[in-house]
Amino acid sequence: MTKEELIALATKVKxxxxxxxxxxxFFKEFKEKIDDLSxxxxxxxxxxx
Amino acid sequence: MNLETPGAGxxxxxxxxxxxxxxxxxVGKQLEQVDPSKMTPEELxxxxxxxxxxxxxxxxxxxxxxxxxxxxxxxxxxxxxxGDIAVRLGKVLESALGIIGGTAVVGVGxxxxxxxxxxLVKNLSKIQAQKPPTSKPTx
Numbered sequence: 230m231t232k233e234e235l236i237a238l239a240t241k242v243k244x245x246x247x248x249x250x251x252x253x254x255f256f257k258e259f260k261e262k263i264d265d266l267s268x269x270x271x272x273x274x275x276x277x278x
Numbered sequence: 279m280n281l282e283t284p285g286a287g288x289x290x291x292x293x294x295x296x297x298x299x300x301x302x303x304x305v306g307k308q309l310e311q312v313d314p315s316k317m318t319p320e321e322l323x324x325x326x327x328x329x330x331x332x333x334x335x336x337x338x339x340x341x342x343x344x345x346x347x348x349x350x351x352x353x354x355x356x357x358x359x360x361g362d363i364a365v366r367l368g369k370v371l372e373s374a375l376g377i378i379g380g381t382a383v384v385g386v387g388x389x390x391x392x393x394x395x396x397x398l399v400k401n402l403s404k405i406q407a408q409k410p411p412t413s414k415p416t417x
Contacts, residue, residue: 243338260297
């Protein structure tokens with residue numbers, strides 16, 4: 230899911246217009262983006278303070 | 279699977295928010311450990327892009343515009359995030375600073391995430407402080 234699609238879905242959930250399925254999809258996709266960042270940060274082993 | 283049947287008395291949204299907060303909390307701790315002075319411009323760019331997606335999503339979910347809060351990190355100002363280094367993260371940092379004002383809207387996970395961003399900004403400003411002044415480009 231692209232950034233724009235994720236933002237659009239987030240807005241839909243916020244506005245209460247999302248179905249339960251869309252709500253679940255939003256949180257799943259958002260969590261994946263967070264996991265991506267977490268994995269990237271983990272890969273920066275020699276870039277720590 | 280019936281997606282409309284929440285578990286443990288929670289709605290799907292409440293359960294989703296909890297998962298996101300937990301994830302953000304962990305990432306926030308990781309961000310605090312990153313030393314941007316050891317990162318290449320390309321690595322900063324990748325990191326910035328990933329942070330941007332998360333901030334933009336939080337902003338949308340919280341019903342906030344990315345830039346409506348303006349600058350204001352713990353009473354600070356924007357001057358320490360201008361310059362060559364910060365430009366690499368550009369609007370990502372601007373978004374980060376802006377959205378901190380709305381952390382209470384979503385929850386503690388976001389606050390932790392913002393703490394990580396705040397630390398990153400602080401470290402970026404240290405790098406900038408170490409850089410010699412650059413002359414203005416001539417045309």
